[in-house]
């Protein structure tokens with residue numbers, strides 16, 4: 001997948017801007033606050049119809065304007081496609097491919113896969129399990145539409161079961177039969193999600209380890225463990241055993257909504273023991289592995305968005321990263337950096353066609 005052209009209208013700090021891209025490496029350089037990350041965010045909109053910064057769509061309309069438009073010309077290997085995201089202040093967001101409006105945003109996901117590596121990824125290490133679960137879900141659902149369906153059904157069922165538990169407590173009443181109605185859907189959807197998450201983590205671990213080894217020159221060993229209540233436990237029995245506890249707590253205490261990914265370095269916690277550069281190297285390895293899996297499963301090469309990638313990495317790690325990019329041919333890459341000279345020197349070492357845009 002190659003984005004040939006990007007046009008921004010009233011998108012964040014960009015009033016009107018058009019970029020003609022290289023099919024290989026594109027760099028955006030400029031001072032803090034110039035709007036480099038905003039360009040990557042626009043590319044993210046073309047991929048999944050929303051911001052990677054967690055902003056609401058309305059916040060991304062340029063101040064005092066009525067709408068934003070992000071339009072991209074995307075070559076899918078066969079033909080050119082025009083992807084257009086339009087966000088009016090007073091109406092619903094729409095996304096179109098070749099002038100045809102999608103009924104649901106989800107129908108577009110997967111057409112232009114992307115992987116982003118940004119400073120915000122550090123939340124994956126520092127935050128609670130919820131952000132790691134969201135990451136895992138986003139990774140798997142880019143290549144598996146059943147997964148998203150099962151997940152939505154599972155989450156709805158947990159919400160309904162929790163609401164019932166709360167109403168029991170409020171009304172000082174308990175009815176086992178009506179609570180048990182939720183067991184079958186929880187077991188069905190939860191077990192399917194568990195199997196997918198386990199399979200995905202198992203398949204991605206050797207990739208993460210090999211990318212990390214290259215970036216760090218073998219200085220440390222990292223691991224990722226998938227932690228789940230369903231590991232070694234049958235979900236149905238787990239629900240039975242915890243029914244009384246759930247009644248007291250008034251929520252569903254066990255299940256795949258409590259899953260987590262445990263990141264370790266040399267046997268200890270990556271969060272507690274990893275330096276900023278080591279944590280960043282790990283996140284890069286994780287994301288490159290995600291990229292590799294998407295490519296393998298869909299046959300499409302995702303676009304790679306690298307926000308502030310060189311910050312916090314020492315020269316050795318930057319060189320290793322360049323070597324990796326040269327070796328693996330990651331497809332089309334978009335990089336932001338505040339240091340023009342650093343970007344120029346890095347790009348010179350990569351044997352691919354590049355373009356540098358000053359923002």
Ligand SMILES: Nc1ncnc2c1ncn2[C@@H]1O[C@H](COP(=O)(O)OP(=O)(O)OP(=O)(O)O)[C@@H](O)[C@H]1O
Nearest residue numbers: 012013032033034035036037038059060061062063
């Ligand atoms: N809706 C909006 N309307 C106008 N300007 C906006 C809007 N949203 C964000 N901005 C501006 O965008 C700028 C931030 O852009 P961005 O995050 O892309 O900067 P950057 O070049 O990546 O900076 P850094 O090097 O610090 O990461 C800020 O100046 C902010 O005020």
